[in-house]
Amino acid sequence: MRHIICTIILMTLFGCNSNKEEQTKDDSKIVYDMYEPSEMSLLMNEMYDYNLKIKEEILAGEIPKEFPLDFLKIHTAELSEFKSRNETFKSFSTLFINAEREVFKPNDSISIESRFNNAVGVCISCHQTECTGPIPRIKKLLIQ
Ligand code: HEC
Known part of the structure; x- marks a missing residue:
């Protein structure tokens, strides 16, 4: 107890x-x-760190090359107690993975900064639905 x-x-x-x-x-x-921490918490922190690294690469003028396959665990990682993987969560997971994949496309007509910010935007959108605590921290990932 x-x-x-x-x-x-x-x-x-x-x-x-x-x-x-x-x-x-x-x-x-x-x-x-x-x-x-739950498996999902660990994954989230990993995704945070990885995106911070990508942001630094982009700011240094480099193009990130490889989509981190670990991110796909968002579809399966166990959540903390009291949380369930509902339909909203599932659709945001797919949106997020698609947006993050865009970041790794070479020579896209949309700038790398916009594609990166778009992916971070999906992190934030999902968090607005049920998990608002980390939002101020996630916003720091955005490229100004
Ligand atoms: C599909 C919805 C969704 C997406 C997309 C998402 N998150 Fe999360 N995030 C969650 C949920 C739910 C939790 C709580 C996990 C738990 O408690 O098991 C969480 C937890 C976190 C945490 C707190 C982890 C901790 O220490 O407890 C951070 C930081 C975080 N997310 C950052 C991010 C970042 C950065 C991205 C994008 C790269 C992202 N999230 C994308 C739903 C999402």
């Missing part, structure tokens, strides 16, 4: 409903020891 209560508190702090983006360092240290 204590474990369940703990999980709920932690999910409120760090999961989707969180508006508090950053905790003080000491707090997060204690919490991370106990917090078990």
